[in-house]
Amino acid sequence: MIGSERWDVLERIGAYAAGELVGEEARETERLILENPEARRLAASYARMMALLGAIGQESPEPPETIANRAIRRAYVSAFFRQTESLFTDVGRAYVEAFVYYLGLRGDGEGRVQRAY
Amino acid sequence: MTAAGEHNLPGRAASGDVDAFARLVREHSALVYRVALRILGTEDAQDASQEVWIRVWRSIGNFRGESAFSTWLYKITVNTCLSARRKEQGMRMREFDGEFPQLPIQPGGEDDPEAAILDGERRDELVRALERVRAEHRAALVLRHMEGLSYAEVASILDVPDGTAKGWVSRGRAALLVALAEGAEIERNLDGEAS
Numbered sequence: 001m002i003g004s005e006r007w008d009v010l011e012r013i014g015a016y017a018a019g020e021l022v023g024e025e026a027r028e029t030e031r032l033i034l035e036n037p038e039a040r041r042l043a044a045s046y047a048r049m050m051a052l053l054g055a056i057g058q059e060s061p062e063p064p065e066t067i068a069n070r071a072i073r074r075a076y077v078s079a080f081f082r083q084t085e086s087l088f089t090d091v092g093r094a095y096v097e098a099f100v101y102y103l104g105l106r107g108d109g110e111g112r113v114q115r116a117y
Numbered sequence: 118m119t120a121a122g123e124h125n126l127p128g129r130a131a132s133g134d135v136d137a138f139a140r141l142v143r144e145h146s147a148l149v150y151r152v153a154l155r156i157l158g159t160e161d162a163q164d165a166s167q168e169v170w171i172r173v174w175r176s177i178g179n180f181r182g183e184s185a186f187s188t189w190l191y192k193i194t195v196n197t198c199l200s201a202r203r204k205e206q207g208m209r210m211r212e213f214d215g216e217f218p219q220l221p222i223q224p225g226g227e228d229d230p231e232a233a234i235l236d237g238e239r240r241d242e243l244v245r246a247l248e249r250v251r252a253e254h255r256a257a258l259v260l261r262h263m264e265g266l267s268y269a270e271v272a273s274i275l276d277v278p279d280g281t282a283k284g285w286v287s288r289g290r291a292a293l294l295v296a297l298a299e300g301a302e303i304e305r306n307l308d309g310e311a312s
Contacts (some may be wrong), residue, residue, distance in 0.1 A: 010217060056263060
């Protein structure tokens with residue numbers, strides 16, 4: 001077997017160990033595992049690795065409190081600035097509108113400017 | 118709080134409700150940290166988790182509720198971890214010469230695999246070996262075999278077709294076994310030299 005074929009066998013036995021092969025492909029791989037001691041040892045190694053992955057996957061490492069605390073603090077600060085920005089924008093817009101109204105520069109919708117005086 | 122309120126935390130957070138966002142952070146902090154830890158290792162997991170929550174707060178308005186919030190969060194977490202590892206190479210193997218890799222049987226491990234598995238030394242070996250797997254393949258492997266997600270979910274999170282997700286998991290699995298076996302071989306040699 002050349003290198004790429006051996007890699008294919010390596011992946012195929014991994015898929016078999018993970019229970020992902022079906023039909024003819026599964027039967028062929030089973031045959032290979034039964035007939036070839038090297039393939040059998042490989043399948044056993046995969047089974048050990050899969051058990052290891054599964055067991056570690058069951059664990060739930062506790063995240064440090066600082067992660068949540070910092071994220072929430074940043075969100076509060078960011079929300080405060082957003083609200084402040086929005087308030088200043090609204091106040092600024094109101095002033096501009098009042099000024100435009102005061103100068104009588106508001107258009108009548110047909111491109112003409114209505115002047116109050 | 119009403120049931121509807123409970124279920125619409127992302128919507129409320131999107132409209133600027135920081136209390137809703139705080140609840141999302143508290144409820145999902147473990148998921149983000151766990152995935153970051155498995156993809157990046159202890160050293161970088163905390164910084165990546167912080168970055169994930171910054172991105173979530175910035176872009177929560179883009180969450181349309183078309184998928185579960187956890188799926189969307191997985192996506193942001195994996196993308197953040199992968200961008201932290203973009204320059205990293207990892208093993209790029211599609212060929213294999215020599216004997217197939219073998220993991221040694223741990224003493225007493227065959228009868229009680231769960232007990233043998235969870236000792237710290239073996240966990241550290243796996244973490245070290247995972248670091249040698251190419252980042253995309255590692256992420257796919259973590260999602261599939263540690264988070265227990267379906268291939269459709271893995272594909273959606275990684276934003277690739279199902280076939281690509283399957284290929285990445287398969288290559289990641291093979292590369293992890295090779296890395297684990299090489300680690301075990303090095304340890305055997307070191308033990309041999311020491312004795």
